[in-house]
Amino acid sequence: MNRTDLWSEDELDTAMAALHAGVRTDDDELERVRTALLAAATLGVLRPVPGPGETTHGPSTAGARSTRGRPRHRRWIAVAATIAALVAGGVVLETTSIGGNRPSSALAAELNAAADRVVAVDRPVRPGQYRLIRTYTWEGGSTTTDDGRNLAWKEEHLYQTWVPADWTKTWMQRIVYTGRRTWVSGTDADAKKLGLSYIPRGVDVTRARCGGFGTDAATACRRTGHWSDPTPAWLAGLPRDPWKLYQRLRADSARNQWGDAQLFMTASDALRTGLLPADLRAALYRALAYIPGLKITDRAANLEGRVGVAYGMDLDAVRKEVVIDPRTGQFIGERTVGLPGNDRLKPGQAVPDTAVSTTVVNRIGATR
Amino acid sequence: MAMTSGDPHAGSGPDLTAADPGTAFARLYDEHARPLHRYLARRVGEHTAYDLVSETFLVALRQRHSYDPDRPVRGWLFGIATNLVRRHARDEVRALRATARAADRGAADESGHELRVSEQVDAQVLARRLAPALAGLSEPDRDVLLLTAWAGLTPAEVADALGIPAGTVRSRLHRVRRILRAGHHREGEQR
Numbered sequence: 138m139n140r141t142d143l144w145s146e147d148e149l150d151t152a153m154a155a156l157h158a159g160v161r162t163d164d165d166e167l168e169r170v171r172t173a174l175l176a177a178a179t180l181g182v183l184r185p186v187p188g189p190g191e192t193t194h195g196p197s198t199a200g201a202r203s204t205r206g207r208p209r210h211r212r213w214i215a216v217a218a219t220i221a222a223l224v225a226g227g228v229v230l231e232t233t234s235i236g237g238n239r240p241s242s243a244l245a246a247e248l249n250a251a252a253d254r255v256v257a258v259d260r261p262v263r264p265g266q267y268r269l270i271r272t273y274t275w276e277g278g279s280t281t282t283d284d285g286r287n288l289a290w291k292e293e294h295l296y297q298t299w300v301p302a303d304w305t306k307t308w309m310q311r312i313v314y315t316g317r318r319t320w321v322s323g324t325d326a327d328a329k330k331l332g333l334s335y336i337p338r339g340v341d342v343t344r345a346r347c348g349g350f351g352t353d354a355a356t357a358c359r360r361t362g363h364w365s366d367p368t369p370a371w372l373a374g375l376p377r378d379p380w381k382l383y384q385r386l387r388a389d390s391a392r393n394q395w396g397d398a399q400l401f402m403t404a405s406d407a408l409r410t411g412l413l414p415a416d417l418r419a420a421l422y423r424a425l426a427y428i429p430g431l432k433i434t435d436r437a438a439n440l441e442g443r444v445g446v447a448y449g450m451d452l453d454a455v456r457k458e459v460v461i462d463p464r465t466g467q468f469i470g471e472r473t474v475g476l477p478g479n480d481r482l483k484p485g486q487a488v489p490d491t492a493v494s495t496t497v498v499n500r501i502g503a504t505r
Numbered sequence: 506m507a508m509t510s511g512d513p514h515a516g517s518g519p520d521l522t523a524a525d526p527g528t529a530f531a532r533l534y535d536e537h538a539r540p541l542h543r544y545l546a547r548r549v550g551e552h553t554a555y556d557l558v559s560e561t562f563l564v565a566l567r568q569r570h571s572y573d574p575d576r577p578v579r580g581w582l583f584g585i586a587t588n589l590v591r592r593h594a595r596d597e598v599r600a601l602r603a604t605a606r607a608a609d610r611g612a613a614d615e616s617g618h619e620l621r622v623s624e625q626v627d628a629q630v631l632a633r634r635l636a637p638a639l640a641g642l643s644e645p646d647r648d649v650l651l652l653t654a655w656a657g658l659t660p661a662e663v664a665d666a667l668g669i670p671a672g673t674v675r676s677r678l679h680r681v682r683r684i685l686r687a688g689h690h691r692e693g694e695q696r
Contacts, residue, residue, distance in 0.1 A: 156633075160551050167539065170559045
């Protein structure tokens with residue numbers, strides 16, 4: 138070693154290893170980027186298209202500390218901005234056919250063929266393991282301005298629910314509010330005038346036995362269950378014969394102005410929980426075929442760009458759809474399609490509402 | 506198939522050319538996003554690094570047909586990422602100088618001679634003294650050094666990432682280390 142050298146090789150290695158070694162990588166941020174990437178991969182979106190009322194707030198990281206000194210200008214990541222515009226209806230990525238009357242027998246045959254393709258198989262959850270149900274969505278609210286205009290917005294959420302093998306044990310639910318908002322109609326200025334500028338940002342974690350979030354364990358554990366809030370016993374009591382299941386769906390659905398569409402909404406409520414076992418899902422997809430007016434569309438994408446088959450029904454100026462992955466029979470999300478008369482969506486314009494996935498993990502709180 | 510470079514990854518890269526690249530890219534992301542973020546975060550900061558991770562994979566998506574599965578995929582990805590870092594060279598140099606300034610408020614002695622004589626060598630103190638030296642390196646030199654030290658790439662992977670021969674990687678690395686060890690850095694030089 139040269140006499141004039143200051144440092145040894147070891148000292149250099151030590152310094153290199155220690156320099157900036159304290160950086161952290163946040164799981165939620167990586168997840169967010171992953172979602173945008175997969176959407177881009179399947180939807181083929183690589184350039185941002187600003188929505189009409191897109192917020193000028195930059196992306197914010199749940200729990201991130203702001204940098205000291207002057208605020209940094211955070212530019213939108215191309216695809217994240219596009220998702221925001223997509224859920225606001227400002228970007229048309231997909232259109233689907235909405236017209237035409239199909240002979241009901243042909244439709245039923247098509248649905249049965251689709252149900253046949255649905256190979257409904259679930260990964261088993263062994264004792265001590267958890268089913269993780271993950272729902273990525275932009276959901277929001279609406280209100281009216283003082284001068285009678287409609288304000289509507291969506292905010293980005295990630296829901297993660299850990300369901301134990303034994304439902305009477307403790308569940309955990311984690312909700313990430315990313316703080317990102319997009320406008321469906323209205324602007325930041327409107328919100329400010331009404332005092333609605335605050336956007337929740339952060340992470341909520343709650344635990345509850347029997348999945349009784351928002352109630353007490355005793356109430357939760359002794360409930361009988363319903364389509365939107367099932368229990369294992371209630372699920373086991375549903376018929377697996379598609380026609381009988383359809384009749385049960387009709388009997389349990391409220392009679393209201395939605396008519397037959399209410400049956401579809403009841404079924405959607407059940408699918409949305411992510412708790413239906415595979416054999417029941419397969420039966421339910423076939424049962425849907427009996428609902429008068431049901432529409433089926435191939436190649437429908439969820440909010441992460443996963444493509445499946447959509448079952449839907451027309452309600453007023455939108456069609457609401459559930460998207461099914463035919464290879465696994467998994468419910469992978471929901472979609473809204475514009476119909477003639479819609480003041481925001483073009484006829485046939487499809488807006489994905491959610492992306493849903495489930496997996497089995499070994500520990501509560503684990504994501505893989 | 507693996508005989509050309511002796512690299513265990515040669516010939517076994519993923520197929521990214523499927524019509525629906527989602528599955529392949531999901532797997533790519535799950536394997537490489539975290540180490541990419543860590544490497545980028547150490548260079549340009551945690552928050553910018555998320556943007557760059559996203560851009561890296563979006564660029565990879567756009568250029569997926571030009572990826573050769575015989576080449577290591579890690580080299581390809583970190584090469585894209587390192588190219589993106591170039592646009593943030595000012596941020597990187599500023600961050601390194603900020604780290605260095607934190608040292609000035611610390612120990613009294615600045616002389617390297619006394620550092621060698623000292624019994625206790627604090628790794629963080631060393632790191633902070635090294636920071637201005639890194640800021641003074643040329644970008645190609647810094648890339649070779651950090652892809653090796655912080656991304657953990659082999660010389661073959663670094664060669665792939667930067668589009669230079671593996672022999673050049675080794676000699677450049679050797680030269681840069683000598684520069685850093687001798688303290689012959691040029692602080693404040695802009696590129």
